[in-house]
Each structure stands twice: as structure tokens, then as C-alpha cells.
Amino acid sequence: MSVPAGQHTVRRHNLALVLGVVAGPEPLSRAGVAARTGLTRGTVSSLVEELIEARLVTELAAARGGPGRPASPLRLDPRGPAGLGLEVGVDTVGACVVDLGGTLRVRRTVASDHRDDVPDAALARLAALAADVVTETGLPIAGATVALPGVVGPDGVLERAPNLPRWVDVAVGPALSTRLGGLPVRAGNEADLAALAERWAGGPPDAVVVSGGIGVGAGILLDGTLFAGAGGRAGEIGHVVVDPDGATCHCGGRGCLETVAGWESLTADRPDAVRAAGRALGIALSGAVHLLDVPAVVLGGGYPRCGPLLLDAVRAELEARVLTRAGVEVRFSALGPEAALQGAATAVVQEVLADPGALIARP
Amino acid sequence: MSVPAGQHTVRRHNLALVLGVVAGPEPLSRAGVAARTGLTRGTVSSLVEELIEARLVTELAAARGGPGRPASPLRLDPRGPAGLGLEVGVDTVGACVVDLGGTLRVRRTVASDHRDDVPDAALARLAALAADVVTETGLPIAGATVALPGVVGPDGVLERAPNLPRWVDVAVGPALSTRLGGLPVRAGNEADLAALAERWAGGPPDAVVVSGGIGVGAGILLDGTLFAGAGGRAGEIGHVVVDPDGATCHCGGRGCLETVAGWESLTADRPDAVRAAGRALGIALSGAVHLLDVPAVVLGGGYPRCGPLLLDAVRAELEARVLTRAGVEVRFSALGPEAALQGAATAVVQEVLADPGALIARP
Numbered sequence: 001m002s003v004p005a006g007q008h009t010v011r012r013h014n015l016a017l018v019l020g021v022v023a024g025p026e027p028l029s030r031a032g033v034a035a036r037t038g039l040t041r042g043t044v045s046s047l048v049e050e051l052i053e054a055r056l057v058t059e060l061a062a063a064r065g066g067p068g069r070p071a072s073p074l075r076l077d078p079r080g081p082a083g084l085g086l087e088v089g090v091d092t093v094g095a096c097v098v099d100l101g102g103t104l105r106v107r108r109t110v111a112s113d114h115r116d117d118v119p120d121a122a123l124a125r126l127a128a129l130a131a132d133v134v135t136e137t138g139l140p141i142a143g144a145t146v147a148l149p150g151v152v153g154p155d156g157v158l159e160r161a162p163n164l165p166r167w168v169d170v171a172v173g174p175a176l177s178t179r180l181g182g183l184p185v186r187a188g189n190e191a192d193l194a195a196l197a198e199r200w201a202g203g204p205p206d207a208v209v210v211s212g213g214i215g216v217g218a219g220i221l222l223d224g225t226l227f228a229g230a231g232g233r234a235g236e237i238g239h240v241v242v243d244p245d246g247a248t249c250h251c252g253g254r255g256c257l258e259t260v261a262g263w264e265s266l267t268a269d270r271p272d273a274v275r276a277a278g279r280a281l282g283i284a285l286s287g288a289v290h291l292l293d294v295p296a297v298v299l300g301g302g303y304p305r306c307g308p309l310l311l312d313a314v315r316a317e318l319e320a321r322v323l324t325r326a327g328v329e330v331r332f333s334a335l336g337p338e339a340a341l342q343g344a345a346t347a348v349v350q351e352v353l354a355d356p357g358a359l360i361a362r363p
Numbered sequence: 364m365s366v367p368a369g370q371h372t373v374r375r376h377n378l379a380l381v382l383g384v385v386a387g388p389e390p391l392s393r394a395g396v397a398a399r400t401g402l403t404r405g406t407v408s409s410l411v412e413e414l415i416e417a418r419l420v421t422e423l424a425a426a427r428g429g430p431g432r433p434a435s436p437l438r439l440d441p442r443g444p445a446g447l448g449l450e451v452g453v454d455t456v457g458a459c460v461v462d463l464g465g466t467l468r469v470r471r472t473v474a475s476d477h478r479d480d481v482p483d484a485a486l487a488r489l490a491a492l493a494a495d496v497v498t499e500t501g502l503p504i505a506g507a508t509v510a511l512p513g514v515v516g517p518d519g520v521l522e523r524a525p526n527l528p529r530w531v532d533v534a535v536g537p538a539l540s541t542r543l544g545g546l547p548v549r550a551g552n553e554a555d556l557a558a559l560a561e562r563w564a565g566g567p568p569d570a571v572v573v574s575g576g577i578g579v580g581a582g583i584l585l586d587g588t589l590f591a592g593a594g595g596r597a598g599e600i601g602h603v604v605v606d607p608d609g610a611t612c613h614c615g616g617r618g619c620l621e622t623v624a625g626w627e628s629l630t631a632d633r634p635d636a637v638r639a640a641g642r643a644l645g646i647a648l649s650g651a652v653h654l655l656d657v658p659a660v661v662l663g664g665g666y667p668r669c670g671p672l673l674l675d676a677v678r679a680e681l682e683a684r685v686l687t688r689a690g691v692e693v694r695f696s697a698l699g700p701e702a703a704l705q706g707a708a709t710a711v712v713q714e715v716l717a718d719p720g721a722l723i724a725r726p
Binding site for chain 1: 514523525569581583585586591592593594595596597598599600602603604605606607614615616617619642646647649650651653654655656657658683684685686689
């Protein structure tokens with residue numbers, strides 16, 4: 001018997017609704033979910049069964065507590081479909097697995113210099129690392145996202161990575177998917193994924209999140225979501241000019257932020273280098289604040305290693321240059337240099353939570 | 364007899380739908396409007412009568428043309444409620460009236476230097492000028508928008524104008540409204556209103572529209588609408604840094620774009636000044652393009668007076684500095700230095716067209 005399309009849509013919507021309530025902070029039984037969503041107990045039970053069968057939800061043993069406590073609380077199944085995060089860095093590859101509850105289960109980063117390399121060898125290395133971490137966790141994998149250190153178009157193609165001159169117009173997602181037995185693999189800019197990770201870890205909803213590495217990028221958060229700009233490639237703060245007659249950048253320009261505040265110029269234990277990087281970051285960020293009117297800046301990637309000297313230099317520069325009175329909050333990321341990798345895995349989990357029906361419908 | 368709220372909402376929606384179709388390029392009769400909107404002829408006639416009574420629509424005499432031509436074409440009433448545009452410049456005030464069909468009916472700009480002035484005298488001068496242009500056109504006025512040369516908050520308050528040090532936190536809209544007999548007056552940043560004017564005149568949907576005057580600002584268009592940023596004050600390109608150790612700016616910063624490409628530094632008939640301004644614009648705009656990923660730049664305000672020398676300098680700088688391959692289209696505005704004033708008046712007309720019911724419902 002076929003089901004009308006409208007019913008499919010409503011059921012898919014309700015699956016997401018129930019899963020969203022189960023993912024919330026409060027443990028709820030089936031009855032609690034019904035009360036919270038306004039669905040009938042019968043509907044909730046049928047949806048919960050479907051979510052349990054897909055290993056998205058698990059039902060704990062009945063609690064023996066006092067009156068009012070839920071009898072059999074539901075929660076996200078930690079053995080359920082997980083997200084695989086992948087990363088091609090300039091001189092590393094990384095892979096990690098984040099489970100449905102958002103817990104990082106395993107993470108591996110290994111040295112792999114791609115500056116003079118063609119993509120093939122790196123992608124083979126990354127696929128092998130991915131297979132290792134998947135085997136190690138033993139979890140089913142819902143999909144993967146790969147973080148890339150360059151300009152990623154809306155179609156997921158790595159168009160250009162100034163620090164990887166031989167990577168031009170590389171369809172990294174499909175190439176990795178083939179090597180991973182057809183697993184769906186999306187691609188995103190590493191700074192964008194780091195910014196999302198920052199937000200999912202409780203960071204500010206409106207912020208420029210700068211990712212400092214060999215390259216410097218930013219993810220721009222507006223109202224809690226990524227700002228893509230007109231063409232989908234917004235946030236390339238590393239190529240904002242901070243010294244018009246400065247050093248030549250890998251991108252071909254001159255005096256880009258990256259030439260002063262990228263990891264190849266910045267030596268974390270040399271105070272003069274840190275001050276110069278802080279000043280350059282402050283100059284570029286004052287431009288970003290004027291253009292985007294954002295109230296907060298998060299410095300991630302390798303920057304937290306530079307300590308308060310960097311933070312003070314950035315703050316001083318912003319204070320001297322920013323027009324609006326409210327001031328700009330500047331802080332370090334608490335996530336460390338692997339934020340992008342973790343964001344890549346969490347992006348998969350977030351997508352499953354937002355539309356579990358899509359996963360269930362897969363053959 | 365009272366009408367249920369739902370019916371009010373539907374009627375208001377349908378009034379806008381009918382007016383939108385009438386405002387389109389093709390002349391349509393009542394029957395044509397019915398065919399285009401899917402509403403019944405009876406409903407269309409009743410809505411059209413209401414729009415005629417409000418002087419928003421007029422019905423032309425029946426055409427005697429061949430078969431298939433509309434019998435009595437409807438069009439926007441050029442004698443209907445018009446938009447009043449107002450502007451406080453750094454050293455001018457301006458007022459204009461744009462009729463319902465979008466035609467500029469009268470425009471006046473007079474010298475009025477506000478650099479050392481408190482707001483009161485300027486607002487009295489502007490209100491008198493406004494009364495003059497309204498009398499001259501003889502049209503009913505639906506409302507006004509005032510363009511301001513500084514940071515305008517989402518609540519319409521002029522928070523700060525670096526070139527008008529005595530204008531701090533001025534509620535310009537209410538002050539003008541009082542002087543204009545209670546006419547609704549909104550306030551907007553002049554560069555934002557100039558960018559909207561550019562779009563309404565057929566400009567690109569995704570662009571940074573730079574407004575060059577004593578101050579330099581930009582309106583950012585994304586998908587045809589103004590990008591407000593997180594706090595509603597986006598686009599302050601005049602204070603993007605182009606020379607970290609450059610001249611002190613009125614804002615308190617150093618080496619802002621405005622110090623090189625503002626009208627006080629830029630002398631349109633001195634080639635070296637024009638080249639320096641073009642280079643500075645290119646540096647600041649390359650930052651904007653990297654952060655916002657916009658494919659087009661429009662140079663408005665006084666910049667078109669500088670001619671191809673400026674355009675070439677901006678283009679050369681962008682070409683040398685922009686990372687993405689697609690390139691950035693750069694052109695002069697065709698609207699001239701009064702784009703903001705015209706945009707302010709057109710904003711009122713656009714609002715009437717988008718929701719005529721709001722105007723009709725006014726006491």
C-alpha cells in the first residue's frame with residue numbers, strides 16, 4: 001500500500017520534532033514527549049519505535065525514583081549513526097568521529113605536507129586514516145564532512161587554496177566518497193566549520209571566528225548561522241590588506257593579513273612577532289567590524305597558544321579604530337586547533353538531528 | 364458590522380497583490396488583473412475601487428485599439444500619495460518628491476554647513492525646504508525618509524557622524540516629523556539609501572555601492588536587499604584601514620579610507636589625488652570582496668566626476684588583490700550625487716506599494 005506524499009512529509013517533520021525534543025537537556029519519557037510536542041501518545045510511540053529501530057534513540061530502563069520522574073527516559077543513542085569529520089590541512093590530515101550525542105569519540109591528526117603535493121596521495125592517506133578511526137569506534141557512520149584550507153564553492157569544489165598551489169578545482173568530496181565505499185562526503189571551508197563548532201560549543205551567535213594556521217581564514221556567524229555572502233565564499237579575512245606595500249602573499253597580493261599573522265610568519269614565543277600579528281589582526285578585524293557590524297571576535301586555530309600578548313594587541317588596535325561605541329568583545333577559542341575537524345563531524349550529526357527521515361529513507 | 368481579523372489580513376494582502384500587478388510594466392484592465400492574480404473579477408473590482416479612492420490607482424479612458432488590447436488600462440496614479448526624500452549632508456540639506464510611479468518630480472539641494480553646527484538650525488532649514496518642495500508639487504505625501512551621513516541605529520537614531528561632531532544620538536526622524544505636522548519620517552544611512560536607489564534603478568542585486576562625499580560610506584546589497592549585519596550598521600567602508608600609519612581620521616582612527624578617498628582629500632582635477640584615492644578604494648574594496656564575496660562594485664556620490672582615471676586605478680588594485688577567479692565588476696553610478704536623496708523618497712513609495720493597506724487604514 002502506498003502512502004500519500006503529504007503523509008510522508010508530515011511524518012518526516014514529526015520525526016525531526018520528536019528527535020529534537022529527545023536531544024534537549026531534559027530527559028523525557030514517551031508521555032513527556034507527547035506533552036511537549038502536542039502529538040498523541042500513539043503517534044509519539046510509533047515515531048519513537050521508528051527512531052529506535054534506526055538506532056537514533058534509545059530507551060533507558062525505568063527509573064525507580066520518586067513521583068513525577070519519567071518512567072523510561074529516552075535519549076539519543078550513543079551507539080547510533082555518528083558523524084565522520086575529515087580535514088586536509090596544509091601539512092596535516094585529520095579524522096575524527098562525533099557520536100549522535102555530540103561527544104568526540106576519537107580523533108587522529110597526522111603530519112602530511114601538501115604544499116608541493118598533488119591531491120591524490122593526500123586523499124589516499126586521509127581515506128586510510130578515516131577507515132582507521134571508523135573501525136576504532138565501531139559506530140555506524142551517517143556521513144562525512146571534509147574541512148579544506150581554501151576557497152570552497154557552493155558546490156563543494158575546492159577552487160583554490162593559496163598554500164596548496166597544485167590543488168585547483170578539486171572535487172574533494174566525491175573523490176573521498178569513492179575511497180570510502182560511497183559514504184556521502186560534503187566539503188566545507190575549514191574556518192567556516194571551525195566557526196560552527198564554536199557556535200555549537202556555546203559561543204556567541206554573532207561573531208567573526210578567525211582560524212589561525214599557515215593560512216588565516218574566518219567564519220562569520222550572524223544570528224547563529226554561517227554568513228555565506230553573495231557567492232558562498234565569504235570570510236576570506238586572510239587576504240584583507242593590512243600593509244599595502246607589505247610582503248607578497250601566496251595569493252599573489254601584497255601585505256595580506258596572512259603574511260603577518262599566518263603561522264609561517266608568526267613565532268609564538270617571539271614577542272615582537274606576536275605583537276605584529278596582533279596589530280595586523282586588529283587592523284583587519286576593524287575592517288570586518290565596520291563592514292559587518294559584528295559585536296564579537298573569537299581567535300581560534302593556533303592563536304590561543306600566543307597568550308595574552310596577542311589578545312591585548314588585538315584589543316588595543318580595535319579600540320583605537322572601531323567607530324561604534326559599543327565596543328567589540330575579543331576572546332580566544334576554547335576548542336583548540338582541531339575545531340574545524342570537530343565542526344566537520346558535528347555538522348553531520350546536526351544534519352541527522354535536523355532531518356532524521358532523510359537518513360531513515362536511505363536504502 | 365465588524366469584520367473578522369482574518370478577512371482584514373487577506374484583503375490587505377490582496378490590495379498589495381493587485382497594486383503590484385498594476386505597477387508592473389504591462390498595462391492591464393480589471394479583467395487582466397483578475398487573470399493575472401487568480402482573484403475573481405468581483406474581488407478585483409472591489410479592490411481596484413478602494414485603490415482608486417485612495418488615489419493609488421487610476422483608470423485610463425477605454426482604448427480604441429485592435430482586438431485583445433485592454434479596454435480601460437489601470438495604472439499607478441501620478442497624482443497619488445508621493446514619497447518625500449530628505450537629506451542632511453555634511454554641508455548641504457536636500458529635499459525631493461518622487462511620485463507613485465517612481466518619477467522624480469522636484470529636487471532641491473541648498474548649501475548648509477553643519478560641521479560646527481548643532482542639529483536644530485539644520486533641521487529647521489531642512490523642514491522649510493521640505494515644505495517648499497511639497498507645495499511646489501502639490502501632491503499628497505505618504506511619508507518621508509531622511510538620509511543621514513553617519514551611523515544610524517536600527518531604531519533610526521543618528522548615533523554618530525564623524526564629520527558632524529555635535530550630532531550625537533540625535534532622533535532626527537521624530538524631530539523632523541514634529542516640524543512637518545506629524546508626517547511619518549524614518550531615518551537611514553545615506554549610503555544605504557543610495558544603494559537601494561541604485562538597485563531600484565536596475566543596478567546589480569549583489570554589490571557594494573560606495574557613496575563618495577566628505578564622508579565615505581557603502582550600502583551592501585545581497586540578493587537585492589540591504590545587508591544590515593549583526594547590529595544593523597553594516598557597510599562603514601569609510602573607516603576600513605588602507606594605511607595603518609596614515610593620517611588621523613575624524614573618527615579617531617588612522618589611515619581610514621575616508622582620509623584618502625573622502626572629498627576633503629580628493630581633488631577631482633588632480634591626477635595624483637585621483638590615483639591615490641583609486642588605490643585606497645581598491646584596497647578597502649578588496650577587503651570587502653574577500654569578506655562578503657560580492658561580484659560587483661558601484662562607485663557613486665561624487666566619484667563619477669573623477670572619470671576613468673579613478674575607475675582604472677580601482678580596477679587595477681582589485682585585480683592585483685582579489686583571490687577569487689571570477690573577477691569583480693566595477694562601474695560608476697549613473698544616479699549622481701543625489702542618489703541617497705532619491706533613494707530616501709523612493710523608499711517611501713516602495714513601502715506604499717508593498718503594503719497599500721497600511722496607508723489606507725490611516726485615520
